[in-house]
Amino acid sequence: MKTIDQHYIDGRFVASHGSEVIDLVSPTDRSVIGRVTLGDEEDARAAVRAARRAFKTYSISSLEDRADYLQRLHDAIMARAPEHIAIRTLEYGGVARHNAFSIQGSAKVFLNMRKTLEEMPFRKRVGAAEVLLKPVGVAALITPWNSAIFMVCNKLAPALAAGCTVVVKPSESSALQIRLLVECIDAAGLPPGVVNVVNGRGDVVGDELTRHPDVAKVSFTGSTTVGKAVMRNAAETVKRVTLELGGKSAHIVLDDADADAAAAFALSAAFMNNGQACIAGTRLLVPEHRLAEMKAALLKASSQWKVGDPADDSSALGPLANARQFDRVQGYIRRGIEEGATLLLGGEGHPPGLEAGYFARPTIFVDVRNDMTIAREEIFGPVLSVIAYRTEDEAVEIANDSIYGLQGWISTGDPVRGKAIAERIEAGAVMVNRIFDLFDEAGVPAGGFKQSGIGREFGVYGLSEYLGTRAVFA
Ligand code: NDP
Secondary structure, three states, rough: OOEOOEEEEEOEEEOOOOOOEEEEEEOOOOOOEEEEEOOHHHHHHHHHHHHHHHHHHHHHHHHHOOOOHHHHHHHHHHOOOHHHHHHHHHHHOOOHHHHHHHHHHHHHHHHHHHHHHOOOOEEEEEEEEEEEEEEOEEEEEOOOOOOOHHHHHHHHHHHHHHHHHHEEEHHHHHHHHHHHHHHHHHOOOOOOEEEEEOOOOOHHHHHHHHHHOEEEEEEEEOOOHHHHHHHHHOOOOOEEEEEEEOOEEEEEEOOOOHHHHHHHHHHHHHHHHHHOOOOEEEEEEEEEHHHHHHHHHHHHHHHHOOOOOOOOOOOOOOOOOHHHHHHHHHHHHHHHOOOEEEEEOOOOOOOOOOOOOOOOEEEEEOOOOOOOOOHHHHOOEEEEEEEOOOOOOHHHHHHHOOOOHHHHHHEEOOHHHHHHOOOOOOOOOOEEEOOOOOOOOOOOOEOOOEEEEEHHHHHHHHHHHOOEEEEEEE
8 A cells, every 4th residue: 555645846755734634445446555645725835836936947948958858758657657557557447458548648748749849830920020939837737537647748748848837736536646657757857846746635726726826827627617616716817727628429320320330439439448538429329210220239339348357458447436436427327217218238336246346337328318417417437328310410419419519429431421520510529430549649639619628738739728929029
């Protein structure tokens, strides 16, 4: 069992001022695997002071130096990749097929940003002025538990490339994963104070960071409810905000799609990362006349989604991250049944033999209407809702009838037709017949419309979020 009682401030591991201690619980068997001491407002303020001091010199560092730091961060993470994967399995319940992708992706964002740095026009003549891109200041990066390392890296890379210094407030339930990441950051040898990491509760450390007058920018990933609170706090001192929030993404199966391919794709889009992904395709829109065929195909494809010990390479789905997540998912499954949806697969409770952990049954509902709770709210577990549609226009209407607009998914036999539909989906990204390749596409932006968020991550779009323009007339 590991004890984490330090934060990383000003280039050193320092004792916590806050004294609350919480247990880290294995989602696989509910045993206590660690203890973490939570920081308080004073820890947050100390981290901001360090970041503020470091900003003076880091903000004017050369692009070559920043590119070098990004490379070193990539290398430091990859040097300990097997440890990252083992801890992700232990603390989060991540399965092999997603862990490697997640950790390599986390390291890759630094290399991608290094490339983006070379493409960014930091100086540009516009009429009589020279327009310079300048780092906005100290950035607070607040991240969730569902892809703990990736979420931090994905914010760290553009912030550091821009010349910002940062205070990271990760989810306290990811303390073991984050500690290893911080050791990698430390090994990368950035100047003291450029990266600071404080463990602590969102409503304590997170709240302090989002109000602190010396924080110029907040980048937040998490629930829409907390995202709104972050934005309200940030408004007091007119901070810039980037919010990457929830989703309820539709996957449209067009009437020309191959049923088996569409079903396999649909389950990958819905159940990735143990069903705990903001971009998950959780509403499956199926042509009414092909419902029976798709139901059979979904049941067939579900045999590939074995639930089990995440340390076992044959498991495709591990446990949910914690007791709260388990209860939340169970509540939604109950609600779906109460509101009249029909279970095609799964249901409440644990899969047989997996009662010791927070394992949920992969669940597929049919006879779902788009006004049911399970079609409107983000469940964040392996629960797919199948909704029938009659015409292509109706499918687009249902897909867009959501407070969210993060991602869209399309299965079709005709990619040209798929692309035309994709352009009508109100979402930050739409995947036609392909699962996910953001890590490989360095310049492609990601983010949400509507209540899925504000701002974009990745590429020049993500880098711009940490930069402000300064026009100089001389
Ligand atoms: P939250 O939005 O509560 O947490 C995300 C991060 O914000 C955590 O670091 C959290 O800290 C912090 N936080 C919480 N309250 C505040 C606050 N007042 N000010 C500043 N920071 C704060 O997500 P949850 O972990 O509670 O998950 C709940 C639901 O949110 C999920 O079931 C899912 O629907 C959605 N979600 C969406 C994600 C996405 O990728 N879009 C990611 C995670 C969750 P703390 O350590 O205290 O939790």
